[in-house]
Amino acid sequence: MIGSRTKAYSLARHLPADWSLRWADTVTASSDADVLVVYDATGPTVAAVLRRHPAVAVLGVVSSDEPVDVMVAVLEAGAESCVREAAATVIVGYVLACHRRRVAA
Numbered sequence: 686m687i688g689s690r691t692k693a694y695s696l697a698r699h700l701p702a703d704w705s706l707r708w709a710d711t712v713t714a715s716s717d718a719d720v721l722v723v724y725d726a727t728g729p730t731v732a733a734v735l736r737r738h739p740a741v742a743v744l745g746v747v748s749s750d751e752p753v754d755v756m757v758a759v760l761e762a763g764a765e766s767c768v769r770e771a772a773a774t775v776i777v778g779y780v781l782a783c784h785r786r787r788v789a790a
Contacts (some may be wrong), residue, residue, distance in 0.1 A: 687734065688724025688746070695773040696722065711733070720744060720783045722776065726767065728758030735763045742783040746770055 693708035700790060705717070718741055718750035723730060726745030734743055745767040761770040764781050768776065 687721060687730075692724055696780075699773050699777040708769045713728055719787060720780050722746060722780060723764070724770075726759045726764065727755065728762040731759050731762035742752075742787055744768070744776070744779050744783055746776060 693706055697706040698739045718738070720742045721734060721738065723734060724746045725745055726743075731743055731745055732752050733735045736739070743764040745756075745764040747755050747759065747767065747769055749771075751769070755767075757765045759768050765786070766779050768779055
């Protein structure tokens with residue numbers, strides 16, 4: 686997860702028991718993740734993540750008051766999904782869906 690450490694702890698509590706969550710404050714952190722959650726996502730941020738980690742699924746999370754143009758930019762940059770900030774259980778649901786799509790492909 687890239688973004689707030691507090692939000693990372695919140696997400697970790699709702700993940701399946703055999704999953705782990707690693708937090709990073711920058712897109713340049715190394716990762717062998719299946720799914721990366723990017724808080725405060727923007728198109729350029731998602732593009733930078735995917736340049737560094739091209740095989741990972743990216744879930745962009747934007748604030749609840751971001752204009753739809755920001756969400757479109759995140760998706761056009763290559764995020765698999767983009768959601769407005771919500772409860773951790775909702776975000777984890779999207780993470781699990783991203784993972785299932787990757788496994789099924």
